[in-house]
Amino acid sequence: MTKNGVLEGTHPIASFYQHQGKYRGIFAWILSTDHKRIGLLYFSLILLFFSVAVFFGFLMRLKLIAPGFNLMKPQMYNSIFTLHGIIMIFLVVIPAIPTIFGNFFLPIQIGARDVAFPRINLLSWWLYISGATIVFLSLFTGGGPIDTGWTFYAPYSLRTTVNVPLAVFGVFVLGMSSILTGVNLVTTTHRLRAPGMTWFRLPLFVWGIYATAWVQILATPVIGITLVLIMIERYFGVGVFDPAKGGDPILYQHLFWIYSHPAVYIIILPAMGVISEVIPVFARKRIFGYKAIAFSSIAIASVGSLVWGHHMFVSGQSDLANLIFSLLTFLVAVPSAVKVFNWVATLYKGSIELKPPLLFALTFIFLFSIGGLTGLIQGALAVNMHLHDTYWVVGHFHYIIFGGMGFGFLAAIHYWFPKMFGKMYNWKRAAWGWLILFIGFNVLYFPMLILGWEGMPRRYYDYPPQFHTLHLISTIGSWILIAGLILIFYNLFQALRKGPRAEDNPWGGATLEWQIPSPPPTENFENIPTVEKGPYEFQ
Amino acid sequence: METHQDYTGSKIGMWLFLLSEILLFGGLFLLYSSYRYKNPLDFHLAAWELNRVLGTINTLILITSSLFMALSIFSIQKGNRKLSILFLLGTIFLGLLFLSVKYVEWTAKIEHGLYPNSPRLLGRSKGEVLFFGLYYSMTGLHGLHVLVGISILSVMLVLMIKGKINQNRFVPLENSGLYWHLVDIIWIFLFPLFYLIT
Numbered sequence: 001m002t003k004n005g006v007l008e009g010t011h012p013i014a015s016f017y018q019h020q021g022k023y024r025g026i027f028a029w030i031l032s033t034d035h036k037r038i039g040l041l042y043f044s045l046i047l048l049f050f051s052v053a054v055f056f057g058f059l060m061r062l063k064l065i066a067p068g069f070n071l072m073k074p075q076m077y078n079s080i081f082t083l084h085g086i087i088m089i090f091l092v093v094i095p096a097i098p099t100i101f102g103n104f105f106l107p108i109q110i111g112a113r114d115v116a117f118p119r120i121n122l123l124s125w126w127l128y129i130s131g132a133t134i135v136f137l138s139l140f141t142g143g144g145p146i147d148t149g150w151t152f153y154a155p156y157s158l159r160t161t162v163n164v165p166l167a168v169f170g171v172f173v174l175g176m177s178s179i180l181t182g183v184n185l186v187t188t189t190h191r192l193r194a195p196g197m198t199w200f201r202l203p204l205f206v207w208g209i210y211a212t213a214w215v216q217i218l219a220t221p222v223i224g225i226t227l228v229l230i231m232i233e234r235y236f237g238v239g240v241f242d243p244a245k246g247g248d249p250i251l252y253q254h255l256f257w258i259y260s261h262p263a264v265y266i267i268i269l270p271a272m273g274v275i276s277e278v279i280p281v282f283a284r285k286r287i288f289g290y291k292a293i294a295f296s297s298i299a300i301a302s303v304g305s306l307v308w309g310h311h312m313f314v315s316g317q318s319d320l321a322n323l324i325f326s327l328l329t330f331l332v333a334v335p336s337a338v339k340v341f342n343w344v345a346t347l348y349k350g351s352i353e354l355k356p357p358l359l360f361a362l363t364f365i366f367l368f369s370i371g372g373l374t375g376l377i378q379g380a381l382a383v384n385m386h387l388h389d390t391y392w393v394v395g396h397f398h399y400i401i402f403g404g405m406g407f408g409f410l411a412a413i414h415y416w417f418p419k420m421f422g423k424m425y426n427w428k429r430a431a432w433g434w435l436i437l438f439i440g441f442n443v444l445y446f447p448m449l450i451l452g453w454e455g456m457p458r459r460y461y462d463y464p465p466q467f468h469t470l471h472l473i474s475t476i477g478s479w480i481l482i483a484g485l486i487l488i489f490y491n492l493f494q495a496l497r498k499g500p501r502a503e504d505n506p507w508g509g510a511t512l513e514w515q516i517p518s519p520p521p522t523e524n525f526e527n528i529p530t531v532e533k534g535p536y537e538f539q
Numbered sequence: 540m541e542t543h544q545d546y547t548g549s550k551i552g553m554w555l556f557l558l559s560e561i562l563l564f565g566g567l568f569l570l571y572s573s574y575r576y577k578n579p580l581d582f583h584l585a586a587w588e589l590n591r592v593l594g595t596i597n598t599l600i601l602i603t604s605s606l607f608m609a610l611s612i613f614s615i616q617k618g619n620r621k622l623s624i625l626f627l628l629g630t631i632f633l634g635l636l637f638l639s640v641k642y643v644e645w646t647a648k649i650e651h652g653l654y655p656n657s658p659r660l661l662g663r664s665k666g667e668v669l670f671f672g673l674y675y676s677m678t679g680l681h682g683l684h685v686l687v688g689i690s691i692l693s694v695m696l697v698l699m700i701k702g703k704i705n706q707n708r709f710v711p712l713e714n715s716g717l718y719w720h721l722v723d724i725i726w727i728f729l730f731p732l733f734y735l736i737t
Contacts, residue, residue: 116548183555191548221559225566229676237656238672240570245672246665251573255566 015422015519030125033118036520038125039104040420045129046096047489053087054482056080061444061478064471067463074461078147079162081459083139085150086167090174091132093405094263095181097270098216099128101412102185102209104420108513109203111194111531113523116187120180127177134170138163149459151260154241154252158233165234168227175220175227178266182216185209194512196531203511203535204293208273211297215262215269219305223259226252250315257308265304267401268368269297271408272339275361278415279343280536281509282358283350287536289342296335303332313384322381329379336372340365355507356430360411363438367403371396374449389459392452398445410434410488417492418502422519425495433491437484443477511535546710553714557721560684564725567677571732574669581666586737588653589674590644594734597640598726604633605723608692608716618706620699627696627712630719634689641682645675674733681729684722691715 016036023031029041059080063071072080107115115121139145142163148156157164189210193202202210229252232238239245241252280287287293309317309325343365352358374396378387387393418424447470452458456467463471505514512531516524575582611626648671652659655675660668695715698704704712 116545117552120552179556179559183552183559186555187548187552190551191545217555217559218562221561221563222566225563225680228680229566229570232676232679236675238676239655239668240574240672240676245661245668246574246578247669247672248573248577251570255569258566 013517013521015517016522017519019522031122033114033122034522035103035107035114035118035121036420038121039100039102041125042095042099042103042128045132046092046100049087049091049132053084053092054485056084056087058478058482060084061475063461064463065475066472067465067468075147077461078149078459079145082146082149086135086146086171088401089150089263090171091135093267093401093409095128095174095178096409097274097405097412098185098209098212098266099124099181101205101274101416102181102213102270105416105513106185106206106209107188107192108516108520108524109206109511109535110189110192110197111512111525111529112188112192113525113528115184116191117184121184124177124180124184127173127180131170131173131175131177134173135167136170138166138170142166151256152227152230153256154230154233154247154249155243157230158242165231168230172224172227175224178216179220179224182213182220185213186217189213194528194531198531200291200294201531201534202294204276204287204290204297205270205273207294207297208269208271208276211301212266212269215266215301215305219259219262219266222255223263226255226259229255250312250317253312253315254308254317257311258305261308261311262301262305264397264400265300267405268408269300271364271405271412272297274408274412274415275343275364276339277509277511278357278361278411279346280350280538281415281507282353282355282361283347284353284508284538285346285350285536286534286538287342288345288348289338290534290536292338293342296338299335300332303328303335307332310379310384313381314388326379326381326384330376333372333376340369340372356425356427356434357411357415357507359431359434360407360414363434364404364407364411367399367407367441371399371401371403374399387452389457390452391448391456391458394458395445395448395452398448402445403441410437413492415507416513417495418506419513419518419520421496422502423495423499424502424506425491425499429487429491429494433484433488435484436487437481440477440479440481440484444474444481445477447471447474447477508538510538544708544710549710549714553717557717560721564677564680567673567680568728568732571673571677574666574673578664578666578669581664582670583737585667585670586733586735589734590647591734593640593644594730597637598730600633600637600640601723601726604630604637605720607633608719612709612713612716615699615704615706615709615712620702620705624696624699627692627699631689631692631696634685634692634719638682638685638689641678677729678733681722681725684725688715688719688722691718 016034019034021028021032021034029037032038059072060077063069063077103115103121107113142165143161144163146162146164146167147160148162148164152164152168157168189202189206229240233241237245239247241247241249243249276287276293307325307328309321310329313322313326374392378384378393378396414425414430451467451470451474454467454470456463456470502518504516504518507514510533512529513520515529607626607629611623611630614620614623614626648654653671654660655672660671692715695704695712698711
């Protein structure tokens with residue numbers, strides 16, 4: 001029985017898990033070009049790296065529980081905060097949503113059987129695991145684990161004796177993976193939309209991923225060349241970033257942030273896409289301001305590419321540059337706010353069903369707003385002098401990255417889990433996990449904002465006693481947060497093992513992925529569907 | 540899985556990739572312009588020391604190779620496989636010739652003691668150190684791209700001999716050609732920046 005060419009899940013259909021390809025066992029996964037399998041490959045690795053990086057974060061917080069507490073040597077501490085940053089940024093939060101959910105759901109949401117270049121998609125995954133392996137190898141070879149901070153600032157990264165070249169080479173390879181994923185997803189969105197799937201019928205998740213993919217293509221090469229130059233500097237000493245030879249370390253900072261600021265939008269835009277999916281489904285209401293949300297994604301991607309200098313207000317760049325970058329920073333807040341207002345307006349007078357995905361989505365709005373507004377405070381030039389390189393900044397970007405992207409990611413997992421695995425998790429336990437995580441998150445990161453305001457510098461190994469109370473609270477928060485994470489993932493693993501079978505459309509979503517069986521069959525659709533309505537038109 | 544051929548899709552993908560290559564070199568051009576602006580006189584003096592004759596020869600070689608590349612694609616579209624293979628061989632040969640000239644050029648510089656971190660170079664002004672630092676980085680990275688291009692074209696040659704690239708299926712050759720032209724165009728910018736503007 002079909003409707004619009006979409007199979008209705010009345011008779012059992014072999015899912016992509018049962019597909020018999022050319023290869024068996026693990027090779028059926030690591031050599032598969034099926035976008036769904038590749039998405040799950042990323043999923044498993046990213047969860048692994050996430051737990052490693054959380055562990056490093058836990059160690060850092062433990063070290064800072066009291067002044068003078070001697071858990072590890074300063075050099076070890078430097079390596080741990082560096083690795084926490086590198087793994088979280090380059091291996092977890094940048095790739096997570098585009099590679100897992102972008103891969104898995106973008107083709108289905110636009111009515112396609114796969115991405116435009118399935119083999120290049122697999123190559124991306126291989127580059128990803130190679131880059132990750134190289135980064136981990138660098139810890140045990142050369143001069144040992146890198147200690148530069150995730151920013152690799154010159155000239156320190158040129159001088160330190162630890163294994164910088166291998167680590168940055170690993171990140172370079174990860175960049176290639178990211179570029180190819182971007183190329184794939186942009187081309188897929190342009191070429192493989194089903195008949196009737198016009199640009200303004202695209203689910204907003206697709207818009208978010210599409211805008212992100214452009215940033216991946218345009219910004220990543222710049223950090224690529226920057227990292228190559230670090231390697232060239234270390235091996236040949238050409239001097240382009242070395243002040244002793246006439247080079248300018250501020251230029252290094254420019255090149256680094258030309259990528260690494262847009263990377264923030266690579267991180268947050270897909271999460272915003274997820275939120276734009278979840279909110280209308282659980283408010284049972286067409287999204288408010290579809291076009292405004294779609295275009296604000298593009299606006300964030302473009303304006304966000306021009307604000308990198310706000311990381312360098314105290315670096316000695318010119319006052320004029322500071323002024324312009326500060327102004328642009330304020331401007332980029334506008335499209336972000338447009339999204340927040342549209343989500344809230346969508347909730348207004350909706351028939352809200354407070355299920356786990358919505359809990360995470362609502363928390364996203366709250367935490368992201370704190371992260372965004374604190375960002376504006378430090379984006380003001382005069383205030384930045386006081387706040388630069390303090391715990392305030394650490395608090396701010398964790399509110400954006402964990403509070404925003406992290407909660408968006410968890411919303412995505414809880415929203416799409418039944419579709420991906422065909423199993424349903426325990427809602428009550430998920431809600432408890434959410435609550436504990438939410439409390440732990442704020443206990444962990446809010447004190448950081450106060451600490452920074454009071455003058456506690458970031459990345460310091462130790463601190464004077466007057467900061468003790470807030471550091472202690474923050475460390476306790478890290479334990480609560482980890483407890484929440486454990487409960488959330490325990491719940492999901494239990495669901496995988498013995499959860500009840502999920503329906504094809506447990507949330508009543510109107511986008512295409514909910515119109516096919518859970519889990520989806522190998523080629524998603526028996527016949528390519530013809531799309532006749534928008535993504536948020538609920539019956 | 541059904542295989543599908545999407546000509547436009549392949550082209551979009553390739554152009555996006557080339558865009559990322561341009562931005563990769565863009566970072567270097569940014570460094571070049573910034574340092575040139577800061578050290579105009581040093582850059583002027585250092586540029587005199589590069590061999591303009593060899594640079595010009597290499598420019599001619601690369602432009603001719605791009606012509607051969609285009610002719611190779613044109614021939615395969617017209618169904619003339621032999622001619623296409625011949626032009627492709629010519630392209631690869633000119634690519635190798637380019638690298639050989641580059642080798643001679645670099646060797647001469649290195650024999651004069653002008654290489655990164657050399658005592659002789661470090662004895663000079665900072666602008667000249669930067670000029671040669673950028674010269675080696677940018678032409679080196681470009682040379683690496685030529686090498687990658689040659690490898691890709693060699694794979695294309697094998698595919699062509701096996702008949703897997705033919706009158707009906709020539710997208711891979713076309714896309715490799717695009718890559719080759721990009722490498723060529725980057726040189727078109729490198730040549731005046733290092734050899735001609737003094």
